[in-house]
Amino acid sequence: MANNAQFIYGGGGDLTLYDATNGWFNAGYLSDLELSDEPVRADSIRGQKVQFYSRHILTSEELQSHNALVAELNNRRNVEQTVYITSDDGALFTMSGVLINYGLKRPFNASDAHKTVITLQTGVEPTQEENLIGADGKFETDSNSDGLADNWTNSPAVSSVSIVTSHLSGEGNAQQISISAGNSGAVYYSKTAPFESPKKITFSAYIKANAASTFIMRISTYNYSGTLINSYDKTVTMSLSETTRQSHSVQIAESSGVRDVRCAIVGDGTNAADITMDNAQLEFGNLKDFRAA
Incomplete structure (x- = not known):
């Protein structure tokens, strides 16, 4: 051959x-x-x-x-x-x-x-x-039935999480997240994706507001010891029943090498948030069409 x-x-x-x-x-x-x-x-x-x-x-x-x-x-x-x-x-x-x-x-x-x-x-x-979240961004599997999709993590300050029917067309699941007013809890996804040279990173998701909601979309970088280097925040406000693709892009040039990248939905510490999220994507570069890999 x-x-x-x-x-x-x-x-x-x-x-x-x-x-x-x-x-x-x-x-x-x-x-x-x-x-x-x-x-x-x-x-x-x-x-x-x-x-x-x-x-x-x-x-x-x-x-x-x-x-x-x-x-x-x-x-x-x-x-x-x-x-x-x-x-x-x-x-x-x-x-x-x-x-x-x-x-x-x-x-x-x-x-x-x-x-x-x-x-x-x-x-x-x-x-x-290309999508660093991959199939986990579809929220289809919750192996331990704790209300949070596999490979995602939530902090104690999140009021509740549950797997619900997706608000997008077609069958499938989505992730519901509820954060009460005054809390800054987070639901996040971490990925080992090492880099040293400057990179643009984009976090996006198709989000529906189940009530008037204000929350933060956060991108964080961690070094080779697992210590936080920086967090980059974008505050999002949505009205009741508003459904849209939200995105957050940031140009990153850290002074030390990055091992892990994390994307998160975070309470802003003042307002309540009750949202449903599907087709989450974390990628290098500009916002692109959703892909599950």
């Missing part, structure tokens, strides 16, 4: 490595990432394919003077990594079971800097996410 690589992504992005022994390392922004799926071997018996092997390869070139990167690659060379790429086109790629290789690329001209050629390889299919 011919080894014809299938192109997945090419361009710039933030590259982050993780393993339990060495912890987190953000390599920063790399301008020439290339991710591809390369078939290696297919075995067949009497014309029936019984096994298929492929490897997913990420390559990049960085200046040899990037000593911190070279040292980290050397420490992690024989340890399987989880690799995160936040790409220029707004997608988050995650690769697991990754093995690292790197070498020195000598320039044609002696005056040019040497480069380190990085190769990251795994047999596990990379995941690609």
Whole structure:
């Protein structure tokens, strides 16, 4: 079988490595990432394919003077990594079971800097996410029947949460959130999506006001220790039965690397809010049409 690589992504992005022994390392922004799926071997018996092997390869070139990167690659060379790429086109790629290789690329001209050629390889299919909330933004599953959709969290100051029939066309569920006046409780979703270079992030949802409501749409960033870096708020006021897609966008340029991003509906500490939310989306870049992945 011919080894014809299938192109997945090419361009710039933030590259982050993780393993339990060495912890987190953000390599920063790399301008020439290339991710591809390369078939290696297919075995067949009497014309029936019984096994298929492929490897997913990420390559990049960085200046040899990037000593911190070279040292980290050397420490992690024989340890399987989880690799995160936040790409220029707004997608988050995650690769697991990754093995690292790197070498020195000598320039044609002696005056040019040497480069380190990085190769990251795994047999596990990379995941690609544009909506960082994914299917959890549809609120279809509440496994423990606590009124809150799976993988969402609420603080004690939220008066009540419940799964209800969606206010959008078609069948499905939505998340109802009630926050009494004077409270600043939150319902939130956290996602590991590491980055270091400036990024625009947008949080959106289709919201119906079950009563006159004022609340905050919040985007927060957390560092590699899980400590809050910053929160960015937008106050929203809706009238009874108003139904609309609400969105909040912010340009983020933190002084330290970001590991986790969180989106939240938060009480403003003064007014009451009683809303139903569906098709929630958290994405890099400008507001785009809803997608569940």
